Amino acid sequence: MASLATAITSLIESKKYGTLRDILITMNAADIAALFEDLEPEMLPRLFRLLPKELAADTFVEMESDSQELLIKGFSDSELKEVIDELYIDDAVDIVEEMPANVVKRILAQADPDTRKLINELLKYPDDSAGSMMTTEYVELRPNWTVEDAIKTIRRTGIDKETINICYVTRADRTLYGYVTIRRLILSQPDVLIGDLAETNVISCKTLDDQETVAQMLSKYDLIAMPVVDGENRLVGIVTVDDAIDVLQEEATEDIEKMAAITPSDKPYLKTGVFSLYVHRIPWLCILMVAAIFTELVINHFSNLMSVQFQSFISAMLLACIPMLMDTGGNAGNQASVTIIRGLSLGEIEFRDLPRVIFKECRISLLAGATLAVVNFGKMMLMYVITYHNSFNNQFGPYLLIAVTVSIALCCTVFLAKFIGCSLPILAKKVGFDPAVMAGPFITTIVDVTSLLLLFGLALMLVPKMV
Amino acid sequence: MASLATAITSLIESKKYGTLRDILITMNAADIAALFEDLEPEMLPRLFRLLPKELAADTFVEMESDSQELLIKGFSDSELKEVIDELYIDDAVDIVEEMPANVVKRILAQADPDTRKLINELLKYPDDSAGSMMTTEYVELRPNWTVEDAIKTIRRTGIDKETINICYVTRADRTLYGYVTIRRLILSQPDVLIGDLAETNVISCKTLDDQETVAQMLSKYDLIAMPVVDGENRLVGIVTVDDAIDVLQEEATEDIEKMAAITPSDKPYLKTGVFSLYVHRIPWLCILMVAAIFTELVINHFSNLMSVQFQSFISAMLLACIPMLMDTGGNAGNQASVTIIRGLSLGEIEFRDLPRVIFKECRISLLAGATLAVVNFGKMMLMYVITYHNSFNNQFGPYLLIAVTVSIALCCTVFLAKFIGCSLPILAKKVGFDPAVMAGPFITTIVDVTSLLLLFGLALMLVPKMV
Numbered sequence: 001m002a003s004l005a006t007a008i009t010s011l012i013e014s015k016k017y018g019t020l021r022d023i024l025i026t027m028n029a030a031d032i033a034a035l036f037e038d039l040e041p042e043m044l045p046r047l048f049r050l051l052p053k054e055l056a057a058d059t060f061v062e063m064e065s066d067s068q069e070l071l072i073k074g075f076s077d078s079e080l081k082e083v084i085d086e087l088y089i090d091d092a093v094d095i096v097e098e099m100p101a102n103v104v105k106r107i108l109a110q111a112d113p114d115t116r117k118l119i120n121e122l123l124k125y126p127d128d129s130a131g132s133m134m135t136t137e138y139v140e141l142r143p144n145w146t147v148e149d150a151i152k153t154i155r156r157t158g159i160d161k162e163t164i165n166i167c168y169v170t171r172a173d174r175t176l177y178g179y180v181t182i183r184r185l186i187l188s189q190p191d192v193l194i195g196d197l198a199e200t201n202v203i204s205c206k207t208l209d210d211q212e213t214v215a216q217m218l219s220k221y222d223l224i225a226m227p228v229v230d231g232e233n234r235l236v237g238i239v240t241v242d243d244a245i246d247v248l249q250e251e252a253t254e255d256i257e258k259m260a261a262i263t264p265s266d267k268p269y270l271k272t273g274v275f276s277l278y279v280h281r282i283p284w285l286c287i288l289m290v291a292a293i294f295t296e297l298v299i300n301h302f303s304n305l306m307s308v309q310f311q312s313f314i315s316a317m318l319l320a321c322i323p324m325l326m327d328t329g330g331n332a333g334n335q336a337s338v339t340i341i342r343g344l345s346l347g348e349i350e351f352r353d354l355p356r357v358i359f360k361e362c363r364i365s366l367l368a369g370a371t372l373a374v375v376n377f378g379k380m381m382l383m384y385v386i387t388y389h390n391s392f393n394n395q396f397g398p399y400l401l402i403a404v405t406v407s408i409a410l411c412c413t414v415f416l417a418k419f420i421g422c423s424l425p426i427l428a429k430k431v432g433f434d435p436a437v438m439a440g441p442f443i444t445t446i447v448d449v450t451s452l453l454l455l456f457g458l459a460l461m462l463v464p465k466m467v
Numbered sequence: 468m469a470s471l472a473t474a475i476t477s478l479i480e481s482k483k484y485g486t487l488r489d490i491l492i493t494m495n496a497a498d499i500a501a502l503f504e505d506l507e508p509e510m511l512p513r514l515f516r517l518l519p520k521e522l523a524a525d526t527f528v529e530m531e532s533d534s535q536e537l538l539i540k541g542f543s544d545s546e547l548k549e550v551i552d553e554l555y556i557d558d559a560v561d562i563v564e565e566m567p568a569n570v571v572k573r574i575l576a577q578a579d580p581d582t583r584k585l586i587n588e589l590l591k592y593p594d595d596s597a598g599s600m601m602t603t604e605y606v607e608l609r610p611n612w613t614v615e616d617a618i619k620t621i622r623r624t625g626i627d628k629e630t631i632n633i634c635y636v637t638r639a640d641r642t643l644y645g646y647v648t649i650r651r652l653i654l655s656q657p658d659v660l661i662g663d664l665a666e667t668n669v670i671s672c673k674t675l676d677d678q679e680t681v682a683q684m685l686s687k688y689d690l691i692a693m694p695v696v697d698g699e700n701r702l703v704g705i706v707t708v709d710d711a712i713d714v715l716q717e718e719a720t721e722d723i724e725k726m727a728a729i730t731p732s733d734k735p736y737l738k739t740g741v742f743s744l745y746v747h748r749i750p751w752l753c754i755l756m757v758a759a760i761f762t763e764l765v766i767n768h769f770s771n772l773m774s775v776q777f778q779s780f781i782s783a784m785l786l787a788c789i790p791m792l793m794d795t796g797g798n799a800g801n802q803a804s805v806t807i808i809r810g811l812s813l814g815e816i817e818f819r820d821l822p823r824v825i826f827k828e829c830r831i832s833l834l835a836g837a838t839l840a841v842v843n844f845g846k847m848m849l850m851y852v853i854t855y856h857n858s859f860n861n862q863f864g865p866y867l868l869i870a871v872t873v874s875i876a877l878c879c880t881v882f883l884a885k886f887i888g889c890s891l892p893i894l895a896k897k898v899g900f901d902p903a904v905m906a907g908p909f910i911t912t913i914v915d916v917t918s919l920l921l922l923f924g925l926a927l928m929l930v931p932k933m934v
Contacts, residue, residue, distance in 0.1 A: 026668055030687050155654055164650045165632040165691070182649050183631045187622055201493055219716065220497050222709040224632075224691055241708050242689040245715065249686065252719035253809050256726070260805035261798050268815045269806055270823065274830045281802045282835050285881075286842055288798055292791035293846065299787035307779045316770040319786050323766070323915060324759035326790055330797075331728050331755055335748045338727035339736055342720050348735045356737065363741045368749050375753055379760065414752075448790060 005038035012043050021050045029058035036067055045074040057086030064271060065098035072103055081110040088162050089115065090135035090243065093122040122237075130214045131207035133247065134228045134237030139167040143177055143195030147188045150180070163240055166225050169198040174234045176227055178202050204229050207236060212251045215244040216347055255345055258436035259338060261288065291445045295326075295452060302456040309465050313391045314402065318459050321406050325455060328372060329413040329447040336361050336421030337443055341435045344425060351430050357422050365418035369411035377407045398464060405458045413451040420446055472505035479510050488517045496525035503534055512541040524553030531738055532565035539570055548577040555629050556582065557602035557710065560589040589704075597681045598674035600714065601695045601704030606634040610644055610662030614655045617647070630707055633692045636665040641701040643694055645669050671696050674703060679718045682711040683814055722812055725903035726805060728755065758912045762793075762919060769923040776932050780858045781869065785926050788873050792922060795839060796880040796914040803828050803888030804910055808902045811892060818897050824889050832885035836878035844874045865931060872925045880918035887913055 011020050024032060024047070032051070036044055036059070048071060051059060060068060060083055072080060084092060084107060092111070096104050096119060108116050118136050125131025139161050141150050150167065158164045167185070169177040178198035188197055204227045205214045218226055218241055228237040254264040261284035265272060299322070306315040340357065343349035349357065380403040384396070392399050420443050425435035478487050491499060491514070499518070503511055503526070515538060518526060527535060527550055539547060551559060551574060559578075563571050563586060575583050585603050592598025606628050608617050617634065625631045634652070636644040645665035655664055671694040672681045685693055685708055695704045721731040728751035732739060766789070773782040807824065810816035816824065847870040851863070859866050887910050892902035 028668070028670065028688055151653065158650060158654055164653070182653070183625060186618065186631070186649070186653075187625055201495070203495065219709075219712045221495055224708065241691065241712070242686075245686045245708070245712055248712065249715065249719075249813065252716075252723075253813070256719075256723060256805055256809050259723070259727075260801045262802050262806065268813075269810045270815060270820060274827055274834070277806075277827070278831050278834045281799075281831070282838055285795060285798055285802075285835060285839060289791055289795045289839055289843060289877075290846060292794055293850075295790040296787040299790070300783050303783040303786055304780065307783070312774045312779075313771065316767050316774070319770055320763040320766040323762040323789065323793055324756055326793075327759055327911065327915075328752060328756045331752055332748075334727045335729050335752075338723055339729065339744075342723050343736045346716065346720070346735075348737060353737060360741055360744070364745050364748070367741070367745045368752060371749055372752060372756055376756060379757060383760075410756075444794065448794075 005035060008035065008047070009039060009043065012046060017050060020047065024051055025055065029055060030062045032059045033062035033064075036063060041067070041070055044071055049079075053082060053086055057083055061087065061091045061095070065095070066271075068095055069099055069103055072099070072106070077106075077110055080106065084111050084115065088135055089118050089122065089137055090133065090162070093119055093132070096123065125207060128211050129207060130205045130209040130211055130228050130239055131237070133211050133214070133243050134207070134239045135162045136237045137162045138225070138227075138235075138238040139164050140235065141167050141169045141180065141194050141198075143169055143171065143193065143198065145194045146190060147185055147192050147194065147197065148190035150185055150194055151190075154182075154185075163225050163238070166238075168227050168235055168238070169194055170235050176202065176204060176229050176233055176235045179227070202227065205239070206230070211247050212345075214239055215247040215251070218244040219248065220347075251345065255341065255436045258434065259341065261285070288444070292448075294445065294449045298449060298452045298456070302452070302460075305460070306456070309460065310463065314398070314463065317388070317391075317402060318406075318455065318463075321455065322452065324376075325406070325410060325413055325451050326448050328410060329417040329451045330444050332365070332368065332414045333417030333421035333443045333447050336365075336418045337425050340422050340425045344429055344435055349426070351426060354423065354426050357426065358419065361418045361422040362415070365415045368418070369414035372414055373407040373411040376410050377403055380406065401463050402459070405462050406455070409451065409455040409458055412454050413447065416450055417443070417447045472502060475502065475514070476506060476510065479513060484517060487514065491517055492519065492522065496522060497529045499526045500529035500531075503530060508534070508537055511538055516546075520549060520553055524550055528554065528558045528562070532562070533738075535562055536566055536570055539566070539573070544573075544577055547573065551578050551582065555602055556585050556589065556604055557600065557629070560586055560599070563590065592674060595678050596674060597672045597676040597678055597695050597706055598704070600678050600681070600710050601674075601706050602629045603704045604629045605692070605694075605702075605705040606631050607702065608634050608636045608647065608661050608665075610636055610638065610660065610665065612661045613657060614652055614659050614661065614664065615657035617652055617661055618657075621649075621652075630692050630705070633705075635694050635702055635705070636661055637702050643669065643671060643696050643700055643702045646694070669694065672706070673697070678714050679812075681706055682714040682718070685711040686715065687814075718812065722808065722903045725901065726808065728752070755911070759915075761912065761916045765916060765919045765923070769919070769927075772927070773923070776927065777930065781865070781930065784855070784858075784869060785873075785922065785930075788922065789919065791843075792873070792877060792880055792918050793915050795877060796884040796918045797911050799832070799835065799881045800884030800888035800910045800914050803832075803885045804892050807889050807892045811896055811902055816893070818893060821890065821893050824893065825886065828885045828889040829882070832882045835885070836881035839881060840874040840878040843877050844870055847873065868930050869926070872929050873922065876918065876922040876925055879921050880914065883917055884910070884914045 008020065008023070027035070036047070039047070044067060048056060060071070075083070087095070092115070096107055099107065108119065111119060122132065122134070122136070139154055139158060141153065154164055154167065165182050167180050167182065169180060171177050177195070178200035179202050180194060180198050184197060203217065203221055203223065205217065207228055207230055214226065218239065224241045225238045227235055228239060230236050250266060257264040263280045263283060265276065265280050299319070303315060303319060306318065340349060384399050388399060424443060429435045475487065475490070494502070503514070506514070511534060515523060515526070527538070542550070554562070559582070563574055566574065575586065578586065589599065589603070606621055606625060608620065621631055621634065632649050634647050634649065636647060638644050644662070645667035646669050647661060647665050651664060670684065670688055670690065672684065674695055674697055681693065685706065691708045692705045694702055695706060697703050717733060724731040730747045730750060732743065732747050766786070770782060770786060773785065807816060851866050855866060891910060896902045
């Protein structure tokens with residue numbers, strides 16, 4: 001891509017516009033938009049004017065909003081009007097949402113009155129709602145039409161519709177009656193009534209439904225579009241599968257960010273400024289750092305206790321195990337919570353599954369805890385042979401008790417981590433918190449503190465004083 | 468759903484098959500399949516026989532493979548043949564891939580010879596390739612046909628095709644010429660030649676391309692289907708958007724699992740056995756636990772050194788900071804690596820962006836590190852006032868040096884964590900490792916050990932001996 005950008009730049013500089021046009025029209029909108037991002041901003045208007053009308057509009061939609069703004073500012077009013085007329089309404093709304101007020105004014109002024117009205121209507125729906133992602137450009141048929149009427153209507157009006165693969169059938173009051181696929185229309189006799197042909201068992205969503213739920217439904221039912229109705233079941237728009245994919249990808253990214261203790265942003269990484277990335281990351285870093293005060297107090301308290309009760313090399317040995325214990329607990333809890341959070345997002349796990357999930361995780365954690373305890377015990381025995389037997393003056397007994405203490409603490413920590421890791425996200429979702437946000441921070445802090453209490457408590461009970 | 472299952476069960480027991488059929492035909496395949504999972508297995512064959520042929524096939528596709536196997540075993544040969552005839556080839560292949568050998572034999576025996584040949588061909592493509600997810604049921608047109616010819620062909624053959632929304636145009640030797648949307652066909656005059664109408668600038672993929680790449684392309688270019696060609700550019704199948712969504716969702720889940728140190732599995736959580744979940748989770752838990760040996764040795768070594776050089780309450784204070792330091796380092800590194808890994812999967816970040824990414828992360832980490840150091844310093848000052856001034860006999864000097872040491876170590880740790888967190892995934896991808904797998908484990912271990920060395924090194928230099 002970098003070398004293509006260089007070639008294009010030199011073609012612009014030598015004003016070979018014919019050649020440029022020939023190159024551009026063989027490319028796809030998404031690729032042209034990517035190319036534009038690699039070029040100097042002042043070259044964009046000249047290049048953009050070389051594109052045929054439809055390709056220009058498609059490219060415009062795929063561009064980053066900074067570049068869109070820049071282009072709009074360079075457009076003459078008639079150029080702006082031409083681009084807006086070519087855009088699908090839902091894309092136009094997405095663009096308007098990202099622009100500063102003065103640019104929005106210019107766009108709305110240039111749009112024809114019908115388009116302006118539609119844009120204004122769609123702007124009213126809350127972000128992340130089905131209404132905000134829908135388009136109003138769909139094919140609408142009536143039950144009393146024949147297939148021939150329908151095909152004529154599609155021929156006449158279909159050119160401006162975002163999809164004609166599915167046509168929606170509405171009654172005279174615009175309430176949703178059903179749908180007919182274009183496939184079904186084509187495969188039917190011309191005199192069949194649409195009302196008889198239509199599939200009336202239709203999956204629809206409401207304007208205020210959450211866009212992620214809607215996208216999941218499109219995916220679940222393998223649809224390429226879904227009708228959006230208002231409170232009175234009147235058809236107001238459709239959501240298409242290409243937008244649903246974008247929503248699903250964005251939501252997966254958001255979940256991943258939240259699990260990594262980042263407050264989510266919706267811009268691509270390379271387009272986000274340093275300060276903005278900092279602002280998205282620092283809150284949880286600070287909160288979690290301050291939460292570590294609990295572990296700090298526990299360690300401080302017990303290491304003072306231990307310095308009285310144990311020889312210093314025994315204290316050192318127990319303290320040295322802390323990172324292993326806390327990391328393993330953290331990893332084990334994370335495995336459980338991440339699996340459950342993803343299951344919740346994909347709709348595979350619900351609140352009523354809580355007992356099953358807990359029972360399952362308890363069994364897994366006993367298996368995993370036992371394995372880890374055995375491996376850890378083996379490792380500690382090996383360490384004794386290799387190095388620690390000197391510190392203990394070859395007294396195996398006390399060391400054995402330390403190894404047993406650490407192994408038991410490890411097994412209990414894993415059990416606890418999996419238990420909290422699997423139940424907290426489900427409970428969080430039930431009471432209306434975001435499971436992905438609850439997961440990491442809380443689980444880590446709870447598991448950290450408890451595992452330390454376990455380790456030190458067991459050590460003070462099991463390991464003999466001042467051996 | 469649970470109560471629906473109860474209602475259905477009692478209807479089956481009272482043999483109200485008419486009512487059952489009426490309920491089932493108003494439902495969607497995906498919902499019926501979900502309902503089946505909640506019922507006793509022995510009820511499935513009876514219910515399944517109530518479904519109309521097409522709905523039965525759609526439902527069958529949506530079911531879990533265990534239930535599919537159970538149903539197939541209960542089918543008579545003619546019932547099995549009926550279901551297979553209704554399936555799309557790509558779905559049939561997916562089902563065959565999950566079945567044990569004896570069931571596969573029965574399925575292939577009942578399929579008609581053409582279907583059997585197609586299934587066998589598709590089975591040959593490697594898992595995760597475009598070939599394994601494509602279907603061979605698409606509409607194929609020739610450039611020398613007119614629109615009228617094309618529509619006649621679609622009318623005659625379209626009923627068995629997975630999509631007729633996009634028709635593919637091939638030359639006599641079956642090499643790909645271009646595509647025509649059904650929309651374009653309908654909106655054109657009957658005597659126009661397909662060759663003139665077809666869009667020849669067509670995005671296609673090869674049979675052996677990675678399915679994730681193909682799914683990303685469908686998403687990037689907003690396609691509802693993409694042609695798959697062999698080495699000689701001959702059209703062999705198409706990939707449809709519904710399968711692409713499933714692949715994207717699965718790949719996001721896989722990435723999330725890998726980042727949480729789980730080896731990915733492709734079954735939903737509730738359907739996976741305890742032992743299988745254990746097997747997917749235990750390897751990394753063990754590896755990471757054993758890797759903690761390094762932190763253990765470092766702490767052991769330095770705490771023995773410190774017990775000679777410092778009073779025990781100073782050692783205790785430094786040791787108590789370790790979890791905070793390691794957790795913050797882990798979180799900071801995780802934030803960077805997770806952002807980068809997701810960017811790599813979405814194709815937003817490439818190897819050539821490495822310098823930009825590193826420069827960006829360095830600036831973020833300096834901001835974040837400085838903030839955290841200041842907050843930590845403030846917190847430690849507060850702790851002195853509240854509790855620690857007693858241990859230090861109100862000598863503020865030595866405590867100040869400890870606070871400075873910990874704050875500097877914290878800032879350096881954050882810098883290091885972000886640096887490794889952002890660069891390691893990109894380098895891993897470059898040399899052919901999976902960035903998601905590399906991330907957590909390696910970064911944690913490197914950052915843990917280095918942050919400890921920093922803390923203890925600084926402490927031994929800065930904090931005065933035996934105050």
